[in-house]
Amino acid sequence: MSNSLRSPSERAELVLRLWATSPSVGDARHALRDFCDSGGRGDLTDDVVLLTSELMTNACRVATGLITLVAMRSRDGIVVSVNDDNTDAVPASADELPTADADSGRGLYLIDQIAGSWGTTRYPHGKSVWFRMP
Numbered sequence: 001m002s003n004s005l006r007s008p009s010e011r012a013e014l015v016l017r018l019w020a021t022s023p024s025v026g027d028a029r030h031a032l033r034d035f036c037d038s039g040g041r042g043d044l045t046d047d048v049v050l051l052t053s054e055l056m057t058n059a060c061r062v063a064t065g066l067i068t069l070v071a072m073r074s075r076d077g078i079v080v081s082v083n084d085d086n087t088d089a090v091p092a093s094a095d096e097l098p099t100a101d102a103d104s105g106r107g108l109y110l111i112d113q114i115a116g117s118w119g120t121t122r123y124p125h126g127k128s129v130w131f132r133m134p
Contacts, residue, residue: 020063054107055082062086081130
């Protein structure tokens with residue numbers, strides 16, 4: 001079996017380092033839209049942008065330093081991971097839709113309903129929340 005290099009359009013990676021501020025959420029959305037569209041994954045663009053926005057918003061609420069967003073694109077889909085420096089705020093399960101008058105809590109529910117899979121990984125100095133599409 002031979003090892004062959006994949007062309008850039010078959011597999012690509014995007015890495016962003018953003019401050020935990022509101023404008024970073026918009027920056028991440030724009031970058032992911034371009035990333036999906038330029039790689040021929042326009043079919044996933046709207047969902048990936050929405051879910052990335054939810055993860056970035058959560059990270060901006062709890063992080064004190066830089067947030068690292070990593071997106072990987074292949075023929076099979078897209079995986080997005082948002083990493084922050086907060087060790088206390090690990091997302092809970094998203095089993096139920098929050099009540100209509102709740103101020104927050106819909107983001108993980110959306111991720112749970114739309115993403116093919118998602119999860120969290122804890123590190124000594126922070127955490128990563130990721131999702132996979134489709």
